[in-house]
Amino acid sequence: MGMAYLAASLEWKYLVPVAWLLGGAANCNLQLAMHEISHNLAFKATTATGLALNRALSIAANLPLGIPAAISFRKYHMEHHRYQGHDVVDVDIPCEWEGWFFTSPLKKLCWVMLQPAFYALRPLFTYPLPMQGLEVVNIAACLAFDFAIYFAWGVKAVAYLLMGTLLGMGLHPTAFHFISEHCVFVEGHETYSYYGPLNAIMCAPLPPPSSQGLARKQLGRFYVR
């Protein structure tokens, strides 16, 4: 948020690359945090209060993204894990037509840049689920936050947040996990782990601490962290 405040005083020619580089990394971190919280890893989920706190924190983490996503993401993400790799129900993976249309390097580049659009629109066309009450709360909270930032710091601060989300989900080093997690390069193997240097600054998805020991035992040398 400090960067959004500072960005308000930048010229557009500096604002765009700063939003891409720094805003993209920061917002990607928040998206990964939203992922962890969607699995109820921030608060113990054994009580109704714990569940409510997880949902509330996910909406709070969503605010600097400028675009409401936390609750909708969770709705579809649970299906992603339940039916991983299913062509229709798992909306995290590209549709069949994306596979046969985006084949040349130039088309693939466009596909990578348009990833935020695909993530937002794919579920609406392939597997629309009913709107939940909390999604409305999520949308209202994000819009109120955007207007508050606009009135406090101006349009450039809002633009910084939005560009960080949209550009950061596209052609950005921290966004490549979308590809490694959701594209099949070897038949029957949909997801790939990343253990490179970006994990030092990114909120990398990990098993909850309570199950990391078990994961190490079961996966042996394949489990690195």
Ligand SMILES: [Zn+2]
């Ligand atoms: Zn997940």
